[in-house]
Amino acid sequence: MSDPIRVLVCDDQMLVRTGLVTIIDAQPDLEVAGECGDGRTAVDLARRLQPDVVVMDVRMPVLDGIEATRLLAGSTATEPVKVLVVTTFNLDEYVYEALRAGASGFLLKDAPPPKLLQGIRTVATGAALLDPEVTRALVGRYAARIRPGGAADPESPLTPRELEVLRLLADGRSNGEIAAALVISPETVKTFVSRILAKLGLRDRVQAVVYAYRHGLVS
Template sequence: MIRVLVCDDQALIRTGFATIIDAQPDLEVAGECADGLAAVADARRLEPDVVVMDVRMPGIDGIEATRRLAGAEVDRPIKVLVVTTFNIDEYVYRALRAGASGFLLKDAPPAHLLHGIRTVAAGAALLAPEVTRQLIGRYATRIRAAGPVPGAVPLTARELEVLRLIATGLSNAEIAATLAISHETVKTYVSRILTKLGLRDRVQAVVYAYRRGLVA
C-alpha cells in the first residue's frame, strides 16, 4: 500500500482528495492536515510514502513545508507532490527547488492525481504536462546563471548520455527510441544513475545535470 498524507487548507478539497485516494486498492490516506506546520509534524510522525501538498496554506506555506520534508539538507526526505490552483512558473520553480518530486494543477482529472501519487511513490518525477518542457528550460536558465559546480561525475559514457537526455525532459520511452535500446534497459540506466549520484528522483537528476554543466 502507498500511504498518502493530504495537506490542504480547504476542507472540501482535502476531503475530495482523500475520498479519491482511499477508493484505490493500492492507496490509503495516512492522515489529513490544513496548514504547513501540521504538514511537517504529521509527515514526520506518520512517515507517509507521499505527501500531497498545497502551496498556499496558513502558518508556513507548502513550499517551506516541502523544503523541511524533502530538501537536500533533510536526513530522511519524504516525497512531496505539490498540487495547486496556480499555474505560475515561480511556484513550480520554488517547489522543485524545495525538493518536490512532482507538480500538478488542482483542475487536473482525478486520474492524473492518482497517477502522480503512484509515479512519485515509485521514485520518478512528475510535472503537469502543461509545464514540463517550458519549466525545464526556464529552470535550466536559472541554474546556469549560478555557474557550474566543479568535480568529477562518476558515470560511464552511456550513463552520461542517458543523464543528458533526462535533463532535456525526455521520458524513458523517448530515451529508448533515441538510443535504440529497450525501455527496460533505460530504466536500469536511470536507476543506476540515481544510485551512483545519490539522487532521489529525475527532478534531482535534471538539476544535477545543469549544475554540472552537462547540458548545453
Template sequence: MDSRDATRIRVLVCDDQVMIRSGFVTIIDAQPDMEVVGECSDGRAAVELAGRTAPDVVVMDVRMPVLNGIEATRQLAGAGVAAPVKVLVVTTFNLDEYVYEALRAGASGFLLKDAPPDQLLSGIRTVAAGTSLLAPEVTRSLVGRFASRIRVDDAVPDDLPLTARELEVLRLLAEGMSNGEIAASLVISHETVKTYVSRILTKLDLRDRVQAVVFAYRSGLVAL
C-alpha cells in the same frame, strides 16, 4: 491491521482550502489501495503530522500560511533529511514558478488542482512507487519556461563518477526525453536505458528523475 491495510498507500493531505482538502481526502479514502492518515492546512502542521503518521506520500499545496509548501517539502524530503518522505506537489497554476522551487526542495512531482481524480490517484501511486511524476513534455516545458531562473551553482566536478555513456544519458534525460526516446536516440534497448538511469541516480545520490534533471541544469551539464 489486516494484510490489506498493510499494503495500502498511506497519504497525508495538506491544503489550506477546506473544500479542496476535503475533496482530496474523500477521493483518496475511497480507494481500496489507499488510506488518508492525516490532513492539515499549513506546512508546519504537515511536517509535524508526517512525523507522527509516517505517510508514504504527502499531497502538498504550495501557497499556505505559517509555513509554505516549498519549505515544508524541504523539511520532509530535502537533502540531508534522514528519512525523506515522498511529496506530490499540487498547484493551482500550470508550471507555477513555485513548483520549480518545490522540485528543487525535494518534491517527486506535481499536478494541477483541477486535474481529474484519476490523475491525482495515478500520481499518488506513481510517487509512492518511487517514480518521478514529471512526464517528458512537462519537463521540457518546465525547463524551457524557467531556464533563466536556474542558477548554475558549480562547475561539473572533474571527478564526476559517471561514464561517458551515463553522461550522455543524463543530458538526454535533462532535455526531457523519455526512456524510449533515449533508447531510440542512442540505438540501445529500453532496458539498457533503465539500467543507465538507475546507475546515474545511485552514483549521484539522487532520488528520482526530477532531481537528475535539476542536477544536470544546475551543474551546467546542459546549457540553458
C-alpha cells in the same frame, strides 16, 4: 491483500482539499491518513501520522510547501517522507525549489484524477514522478534563473552517452522515449539511469533533472 497507501493531503483551499480527499478515499488501495491547510501543520501531522505519501500544495500559510517539503524530505530530515507536490502551473514559479527541497515529483492541480492517483502510487513505491509536459514547460521556463552561468560542468564524471541520456531525461522523456531517440532498449536506458544516479550521488530522476539544469546540460 497489502495495506493501503496512507496519504496526507495538504492544501489551504478547502474545496481543493476536500476534492482530493474524496478521490483518494474512494480507492481501495489508498487511504487518507489526515488533511490540513498549512505547512506547519503538514510537518507536525506527517511526523505524527507517518503517511506513505504527502500530497503537498506549494503556496500555503504559516509555512509554505517548499519549506515544509524541505523539513520532511530534505537531507536533514531524520525520517524522510515521500512528498508529491501539486501546483497551479501558471502561478508557482518555485516548484523547482520544491524539487531541490526533496520532493519526489510534481503534478498539476488540474491533472485528471487517474493521473493524480497513479502519481501517488508511483511515489509510494519510491520512484520519482516527473510529468513530461510540466518538466519541459515549467523547469525550462525558469532555466535561466536556475542554471548559474549556463555552462556545462567540465568536470562531469559522465560518459558522452550518459550525458545524452541525462539531457533527454531532463527534457521530460520517459525511458521508452529515450530508448527510441537513442535506438537502444528500455532496459539499457534503465542501466544508464542507474549509473548516472550512482556517479552523481543522486537519489532519483527528479534530482537528476535538477542537476542537469543547474550544470547547464540542457538548453
